[in-house]
Amino acid sequence: MRQFTAVVNPTAGDSAGAAALLQVARLLREAGAGLDTEYSHSLAHARELARRAAEQGRVVLAVGGDGMAGGIGGALSGTDAVLGLIPAGRGNDFARALQLPTDAAGLARVLLDGEPRRVDTIEVESAVHPRTVVLGSVYAGVDALANRHANRARVLRGAASYYAGGLRAVAGWRPASYRVTVDGREHPHRGYTVVAANSAYYGSGRIVAPSARVDDGLLDVVMIREAPRRLFFTLMNELKTGAHVERPEVVVLQGREIRIEADRPVPYGADGEVDATLPVTVRVRPRDLSILF
Structure with a gap:
């Protein structure tokens, strides 16, 4: 027993x-x-x-x-x-x-x-966090700011706090110019966020990376490009089903090592806890942890 x-x-x-x-x-x-x-x-x-x-x-x-x-x-x-x-x-x-x-x-x-099953984890490396390992995702941009607002909420709870935090973050956000390097290949990106996902979900049930799997040895990289604010609110609603990935404003890549940089101080978070500023490098660690599920 x-x-x-x-x-x-x-x-x-x-x-x-x-x-x-x-x-x-x-x-x-x-x-x-x-x-x-x-x-x-x-x-x-x-x-x-x-x-x-x-x-x-x-x-x-x-x-x-x-x-x-x-x-x-x-x-x-x-x-x-x-x-x-x-x-x-x-x-x-x-x-x-x-x-x-x-x-x-x-x-x-x-x-x-x-029976315990092995899953992948994410190694996070930055100047502030020389080596941190997390499970779900690393996100850099407006969603990190939204998560900060949600964590500080005192009245709203659960998905409502994330949604309210998202509205507050988007209202004051201006698109950033990112440099995203996936397995050595550079991808210039201007927009709202970059997410390196081991899990499909973040933000209390939002399906940010529908094809992400916790045991495939890869991270899904979701980049939401600059778009009119009204369209971005539509994209936020589509995160409930994962339909946002069909839009031309959303780019999805896969890789094992991702470097995220930006032209200004952009916040990033990981599993709702790491609260720091770009640049950051994330790496998948295949079959790194045994979990009961």
Whole structure:
């Protein structure tokens, strides 16, 4: 029977992490599994707790949102440790990409009986972050600014906070001139954003990269070009279905190493947590992490 250590972000979704864990914990213990719980006071502390539990041969459960999943997943990358997710954040986009059950009973069955599967991760390198490993995506431009606004929201929650953050970010955004280098080939780009995606989803369920797969050894690079602001709002709505990739204003490439630069200080983010400024280099790390899903 598996032995688990749950690492909880107590601020995720206004303490939704602890509530989500309670439901699953009861089912795990009733099945005879062992479960310890650790509460982190920072993402760095969560990584430390995860490494310590993994060294003891325990399955590590990341309880929180995409930042928690990415932070702990990054800490365990390149090892034989096994990660499980208990989604309890604003977006839960990587859990969505893995098609994890949203009910406690279904999630408990995955954690108890599922076979670990290897997935890719993303290595992020910049002057501020010499080496960070995340799971879902790295995005540079108006969406990073929107994510910053969403994280600071006090009234709206979930998808609503991301949508409101997006409206606020777009209202004051002027297109940037990017230089995007994919596997050594340069692609000049002027527009709103560049996304290097391991997962199809970001921004609380928006399908930014419909063809992205977490285990194909590639990153999908989505670039949204300069367009009239009204059209960009239409593109934002089309992110709900992934239909935006059919528009001529959207370019989709694939690669293993992507360098993103810009003509001015442009913010970038990763899994909702890294908040820095271009330039940045991202690399796919194939089959780098074992996850239960």
